[in-house]
Amino acid sequence: DVKVTQSSRYLVKRTGEKVFLECVQDMDHENMFWYRQDPGLGLRLIYFSYDVKMKEKGDIPEGYSVSREKKERFSLILESASTNQTSMYLCASSSTSSGGFDEQFFGPGTRLTVL
Amino acid sequence: QKEVEQNSGPLSVPEGAIASLNCTYSDRGSQSFFWYRQYSGKSPELIMSIYSNGDKEDGRFTAQLNKASQYVSLLIRDSQPSDSATYLCAVNPGNTGGFKTIFGAGTRLFVKA
Numbered sequence: 001d002v003k004v005t006q007s008s009r010y011l012v013k014r015t016g017e018k019v020f021l022e023c024v025q026d027m028d029h030e031n032m033f034w035y036r037q038d039p040g041l042g043l044r045l046i047y048f049s050y051d052v053k054m055k056e057k058g059d060i061p062e063g064y065s066v067s068r069e070k071k072e073r074f075s076l077i078l079e080s081a082s083t084n085q086t087s088m089y090l091c092a093s094s095s096t097s098s099g100g101f102d103e104q105f106f107g108p109g110t111r112l113t114v115l
Numbered sequence: 116q117k118e119v120e121q122n123s124g125p126l127s128v129p130e131g132a133i134a135s136l137n138c139t140y141s142d143r144g145s146q147s148f149f150w151y152r153q154y155s156g157k158s159p160e161l162i163m164s165i166y167s168n169g170d171k172e173d174g175r176f177t178a179q180l181n182k183a184s185q186y187v188s189l190l191i192r193d194s195q196p197s198d199s200a201t202y203l204c205a206v207n208p209g210n211t212g213g214f215k216t217i218f219g220a221g222t223r224l225f226v227k228a
Contacts, residue, residue, distance in 0.1 A: 042220035043159075043203070058215070090158055100207035101216050103149055106158035 003027075004107035006091050012113045019078040021110050023091030031094045031101055032074035034058075034066060036087040037109075043090070049074055050096070081114045088112075119206050121219040129227050134191040136222050138204030141185070147207035148180055148187045153221065154200045162202075163189065194226045 007022035025032065033048040035058075045058030047066040055066050063085060067075045074093075078085055088111050092104040118141040128134045136150075147166055151159035163178040165171045165187065171178045177190040187206075191198055204219040 040220070043218040045215060048215070097147070100147055102147075103161045103164055104159075104205075104216065106160070109158050 004091060004093055004105050006089075006107040006110050008110050009108060010111050010113075012115065013078075013081050014115055015082060017078075017081050017114075019081050019112065019114075021076040021078075021089055021091075021112070023074045023076070023093075023107055024072055025074075025091075025093040025105070026072065027093060027095075027105065028071070029093035029095050029105075030071070031096060032068065033092040033094075033104065034064075034074065034076045035090045035092065036060070036085075037090055038087050046076065081112075083114050086112060086114045119204055119217045119219040121202075121204050121222045123220060124223040125225050126222055127225045127227060128194050130194060130196060132194050132226075134194045134198065134224055134226070136189040136191075136202050136204075136224065137186060138188065138206075138219055139186045140204075140206045140208075140217075142206070142208040143182075143185060145182075145185075145206045145208050148178070149205040149216075150176075150178060150187075150189045151203040151205060151218075152200045153203060159203055191224075194224075196226045196228045199224055199226050 004025045034046040035043045049055045049068040065077045090109045091107040094104045095102045121138050150163045153159040165178040165180045175192045179188045201221040201223050203221045
């Protein structure tokens with residue numbers, strides 16, 4: 001059974017803290033993604049990676065950074081958490097076909113609250 | 116700006132009816148199309164993918180693609196209360212889209228028992 005796991009389901013942090021969100025996939029997918037999802041705004045892509053040590057900015061990268069040192073692991077870093085980063089964070093992975101990214105498999109999500 | 120648009124709903128249908136969910140997209144060169152289901156508080160999961168014009172059926176679900184009109188739809192036959200969820204349409208744009216999958220904001224579906 002394919003699986004994407006995220007390090008925490010719920011996380012509460014204080015403004016200014018450095019926050020690490022970890023994602024691991026066991027499908028040997030080359031592509032990994034970080035999204036945030038907010039009511040009324042849908043899924044918004046923060047960063048994605050198509051290979052180890054490679055990263056591309058998504059639509060809302062400001063305030064975030066990422067790290068991909070191993071193929072199966074993709075980390076999202078909030079350098080200095082702010083209250084407007086309170087959200088549901090979803091990690092996903094996919095393979096690649098001639099039509100672009102294949103279907104994405106999502107992790108269970110991390111609900112982050114920044115106080 | 117590549118766009119994928121869905122009616123946010125809620126769409127309410129009685130149990131046993133056909134639910135019809137629609138999605139339009141702006142990039143005429145789009146190649147791959149996906150429907151995801153998301154239950155409240157859960158992450159999206161794939162229901163259907165479709166790549167060529169026409170219908171694709173899987174159990175109670177049928178995806179329909181019309182590239183000339185730039186729309187993709189999802190039909191759910193014999194709707195059940197367990198189908199109540201938000202349905203996300205996702206599109207892979209053509210090469211000029213940078214291979215970033217674009218998600219619609221989703222349509223909320225309620226199936227009344």
